[in-house]
Amino acid sequence: MISFTPQSMREIILRESKRAHVGHIGSALSVVEILVALFRNVITVENKEVIDQFILSKGQAALALYSALYLRGIVSEDLLHTYCTNGSVLGSHPSHELSGVEFSTGSLGHGLSYACGLSLAARIKNEKYQTFVLVSDAECNEGSLWESAMFAGHHTLSNLCAIVDVNGQQAFGTTKEVLDLGNMGRLWQDMGWETVAVDGHSVDALTTAITRKNSGRPRVVLATTISGKGVDFMEKAIKWHYWPMSDEEFNAAMGQIGAAP
Numbered sequence: 001m002i003s004f005t006p007q008s009m010r011e012i013i014l015r016e017s018k019r020a021h022v023g024h025i026g027s028a029l030s031v032v033e034i035l036v037a038l039f040r041n042v043i044t045v046e047n048k049e050v051i052d053q054f055i056l057s058k059g060q061a062a063l064a065l066y067s068a069l070y071l072r073g074i075v076s077e078d079l080l081h082t083y084c085t086n087g088s089v090l091g092s093h094p095s096h097e098l099s100g101v102e103f104s105t106g107s108l109g110h111g112l113s114y115a116c117g118l119s120l121a122a123r124i125k126n127e128k129y130q131t132f133v134l135v136s137d138a139e140c141n142e143g144s145l146w147e148s149a150m151f152a153g154h155h156t157l158s159n160l161c162a163i164v165d166v167n168g169q170q171a172f173g174t175t176k177e178v179l180d181l182g183n184m185g186r187l188w189q190d191m192g193w194e195t196v197a198v199d200g201h202s203v204d205a206l207t208t209a210i211t212r213k214n215s216g217r218p219r220v221v222l223a224t225t226i227s228g229k230g231v232d233f234m235e236k237a238i239k240w241h242y243w244p245m246s247d248e249e250f251n252a253a254m255g256q257i258g259a260a261p
Contacts, residue, residue, distance in 0.1 A: 004040045004071040006032045006203065010230050011259045012067040012080070018250045020084035022092055026228040026240035028064035030167045030200075031134060034223055035068040037206035038132060038163075048074050050100045052129045053118045057111020058136035058165060059093035060241075065101070066090055074100045109142025111135060112162060116148050119160040119218075132210070134163045138170030141179045146191070152218040153192020160218040161210055162193075165200065167227040171241050188220045200225035231256045 002008045009032045017025050044051040056065050066083060069075040075090075075098070082088035089097045093106035103114045115133035122129055139145055152160055164184070168175050181187060185195040194215045198205040200223030209221045227241070228234030231253045245253060251261045 002071060004036065006036055006201075006230075007257060007259075008071060009036060009064065009067045010257050011254070012070065013063050014231075014245075014250065014253050014257070014259075016063055016067070016080060016083045018245050019081065021244045022063075022084045023240070023242045023244050024060045024063065024092060025243075025245070026234055026237065027058065027061040027136075028067075029229050029231065029234065030225040030227045031058075031061050031064050031165050032229065033201045033203050034134060034163055034165065034206055034225075035064055037203045037210060038134075039068040039072050041203070041207045042210050043132065044129075045072055045074065048099070050074070050102075053102050053115070053131040054100075055103050055105065055111040055115045055118075055131075055133040056094055056101075057105055057115075057133055057139060058108065059105035059111075061134075061165075062090075062092060062094045065094055069098075069100045108136070108139045109144040111139075112145050112148040112152075115160060115162070116152050116155075116157060119152070119157040120155060122159055123157070129159075131160050132163065133160070134165060136170070137164055137166045137168065137175050137181075137184070138178070140164065140181055140184060141170075141175075146187075149188060149191045149193065156192070156216060157218045158214050158216050162218070162220045163206075163210070164220060164222050165225055166222055167200075167225045169227050169236065169238060169241075171238075173238065185222055188222075192217055194219045195222060196220070197222045197224070199223075201229060
């Protein structure tokens with residue numbers, strides 16, 4: 001089995017993206033360390049089943065999730081290689097038909113609402129699982145997300161942890177240009193959340209932030225990241241929200257991460 005590291009995840013993302021000739025590469029590369037921290041260090045997996053609940057609300061980063069599930073032994077190599085082929089359950093956005101995917105996502109702003117439902121259900125049923133949801137900073141432009149944030153704060157859903165991928169950009173520009181939210185940490189805090197800001201490319205810092213002692217409130221980890229992290233010509237470039245790689249770009253990208261094409 002390949003070791004579960006940011007390096008191995010980036011290599012899988014680039015290879016499978018090139019194989020399928022599909023974009024959303026920048027979004028996937030920005031959340032690599034977040035998913036390593038969650039699926040290697042935090043989330044409980046037993047007999048290839050995810051015990052804690054995880055929602056990838058920013059569904060466009062599905063390939064990063066598939067890579068993590070593969071490295072955790074939940075997705076087979078043969079299945080991984082079907083990414084974005086006809087009939088595969090591994091689409092460009094995640095589907096609940098796949099083991100390890102709790103909720104089909106793609107329409108942004110909905111994942112936190114579903115996570116709130118899981119969290120409240122766990123309390124009512126006295127279940128011990130934790131609920132984790134990964135959202136994008138661009139999703140924080142959605143009103144439905146803030147309705148969910150208010151709900152979680154009001155009900156003190158302390159078994160809920162949201163991680164915001166704060167990479168500062170979205171499909172049509174930077175988040176400051178499209179809709180600037182100012183001090184995002186203050187917004188979450190005012191709605192009753194414990195807020196923690198970390199380097200989103202430090203697995204250790206992320207793991208510590210996610211697992212710190214429960215405060216009795218829902219927790220949000222504001223993870224500052226770089227879209228396209230690891231490949232210099234992809235970093236902070238809007239193009240890589242959409243575009244697939246040419247042969248030349250793939251070879252260059254693999255060289256950037258120290259892997260053979």
